[in-house]
Amino acid sequence: xxxxxxxxxxxxxxxxxxxxxxxxxxxxxxxxxxxxxxxxxxxxxxxxxxxxxxxxxxxxxxxxxxxxxxxxxxxxxxxxxxxxxxxxxxxxxxxxxxxxxxxxxxxxxxxxxxxxxxxxxxxxxxxxxxxxxxxxxxxxxxxxxxxxxxxxxxxxxxxxxxxxxxxxxxxxxxxxxxxxxxxxxxxxxxxxxxxxxxxxxxxxxxxxxxxxxxxxxxxxxxxxxxxxxxxxxxxxxxxxxxxxxxxx
Amino acid sequence: xxxxxxxxxxxxxxxxxxxxxxxxxxxxxxxxxxxxxxxxxxxxxxxxxxxxxxxxxxxxxxxxxxxxxxxxxxxxxxxxxxxxxxxxxxxxxxxxxxxxxxxxxxxxxxxxxxxxxxxxxxxxxxxxx
Numbered sequence: 001x002x003x004x005x006x007x008x009x010x011x012x013x014x015x016x017x018x019x020x021x022x023x024x025x026x027x028x029x030x031x032x033x034x035x036x037x038x039x040x041x042x043x044x045x046x047x048x049x050x051x052x053x054x055x056x057x058x059x060x061x062x063x064x065x066x067x068x069x070x071x072x073x074x075x076x077x078x079x080x081x082x083x084x085x086x087x088x089x090x091x092x093x094x095x096x097x098x099x100x101x102x103x104x105x106x107x108x109x110x111x112x113x114x115x116x117x118x119x120x121x122x123x124x125x126x127x128x129x130x131x132x133x134x135x136x137x138x139x140x141x142x143x144x145x146x147x148x149x150x151x152x153x154x155x156x157x158x159x160x161x162x163x164x165x166x167x168x169x170x171x172x173x174x175x176x177x178x179x180x181x182x183x184x185x186x187x188x189x190x191x192x193x194x195x196x197x198x199x200x201x202x203x204x205x206x207x208x209x210x211x212x213x214x215x216x217x218x219x220x221x222x223x224x225x226x227x228x229x230x231x232x233x234x235x236x237x238x239x240x241x242x243x244x245x246x247x248x
Numbered sequence: 249x250x251x252x253x254x255x256x257x258x259x260x261x262x263x264x265x266x267x268x269x270x271x272x273x274x275x276x277x278x279x280x281x282x283x284x285x286x287x288x289x290x291x292x293x294x295x296x297x298x299x300x301x302x303x304x305x306x307x308x309x310x311x312x313x314x315x316x317x318x319x320x321x322x323x324x325x326x327x328x329x330x331x332x333x334x335x336x337x338x339x340x341x342x343x344x345x346x347x348x349x350x351x352x353x354x355x356x357x358x359x360x361x362x363x364x365x366x367x368x369x370x371x372x373x374x375x376x377x
Contacts, residue, residue, distance in 0.1 A: 010303040011292050012255035014310055018285035019259020020266075025282040027268070028275035 098163040098230035102154045106225045107197040109144065110218040111136045112185035117214050133213060136184055138170035140215075141177075143206035145188060148197055152190040154227045158182040159189075161230040178232055194221040252289065276325075277318040280332055283339035284314035290346035297353035313339075 094100050118134035145155055145162065155162040160177045162168075167178070174181045190197055198219060201207050210217060288310035295301040317335040324331025 007292075007296065007301050007303055008251050010306060011252040011289065011296070014285065014292070014306065015252040015255035015289055016259035016262065017310075018282065018289055019256045019261075020263040021259075021278065021282045021285050023260055023263025025275065025278040027263075028278050 097234070098154070098161050101226065101229050102191060103224055103226040104153070104191040105194055105223050106152075106154075106189065106191040106221075107194050107201070108218075108220040108222060108225060109188040109190070109201060110185050110220070111140060111144075111188070111210070112216045114213065114215050134215075136175075136186055136215065138168050138175045140206060140210060141175065141186055141188065142168045144201065144204060145190075147204040147206065148190055148192075148200050151196050151200060152192045154191040156189045156227045158187055159228055161228055163230045163232075165234065166230075166232075178230075189225050189227055191225055191227060252293070256289075276332060277321050280317040280321050280335050280339075281314040283336060283343070284317045285310060287339045287342045287346065288313060290343055290350065294346045294349045294353065297350060297357070 091100075095102070113136055114134040118129075118131060121129045121134065141157060145152075145157070145168070149155070157168070157177045160180050160182065162177070167176075169176045171181070174183065175186070176182070198221065201219065207217070288306060291309065292301060292306040295306070317332070317339065320335050321332035324333075
């Protein structure tokens with residue numbers, strides 16, 4: 001009997017322990033089930049929030065990108081206006097530099113050698129005959145062109161465009177304009193105010209001198225003169241730009 | 249033999265009055281420990297019926313089985329295998345075995361007593377006659 005009671009005691013103790021364990025297990029299981037649902041819904045809520053945050057940030061990014069695009073577009077517009085301005089400037093410069101064909105109103109002065117006068121002088125007075133008095137010299141062309149240069153916008157001699165580095169020289173018996181030989185009659189085409197040019201020409205001492213020597217000079221004032229582009233090049237071998245910031 | 253059942257009821261009452269939810273991660277191990285405990289109790293009962301009861305075996309079995317079951321479940325968690333199912337199945341089978349053994353033992357004892365009673369009654373009758 002003694003042994004049985006002690007055994008029963010052990011059994012009872014273990015039974016109490018198992019009972020407590022059972023209740024704990026049931027409680028924890030319920031709790032864990034609740035927690036699991038909680039945690040899973042928490043997880044889903046968190047996921048939704050994360051996705052919403054992500055969407056928000058993406059939307060912000062879209063807005064930022066849009067504003068960037070707008071900025072770039074305005075920048076592009078600005079640069080386009082700059083480019084068009086530059087192009088305008090460039091075309092103006094081309095115009096000034098003589099790289100384009102031009103037309104406009106102006107004056108055409110045609111100079112020729114005084115062949116008749118020369119022959120007459122040869123016949124009548126051969127001893128004093130000097131042929132250079134009856135031909136057109138480089139200086140004639142140069143002085144006339146220079147005398148009118150302040151009011152002429154574009155100049156060509158025998159369709160050779162004169163630009164700021166052009167020269168008119170005498171090479172032996174011919175005249176060279178821009179290293180191209182020209183022959184009489186010399187046709188000086190000038191675009192500008194025709195009347196002003198005409199008056200300036202008549203006031204020019206060289207013109208008076210030529211008239212004095214009976215050189216055949218013809219002056220026309222057509223509405224439309226065409227002057228070809230300068231076919232030569234500008235030398236910039238020794239040129240250097242002064243840096244802008246130093247200049248300022 | 250009714251004392252352990254009272255003990256179980258007392259334990260349940262104690263548990264209800266003191267129980268607090270444990271963290272979810274321990275719930276699984278606790279369930280397995282419960283199974284081990286139930287198995288131990290039923291095993292003890294069965295051993296008592298069969299006359300082979302030893303308190304040392306019962307106690308050691310209770311603690312070690314519960315511990316090993318919990319360990320197995322933990323290992324299963326680590327490995328990503330539902331190893332606790334093995335413990336659940338084993339303990340379940342053992343519980344069923346124990347219960348059937350207990351049932352058989354109880355019924356046999358009952359029948360034996362009845363038989364003895366009948367014999368006693370007949371012997372008494374015989375003596376009376």
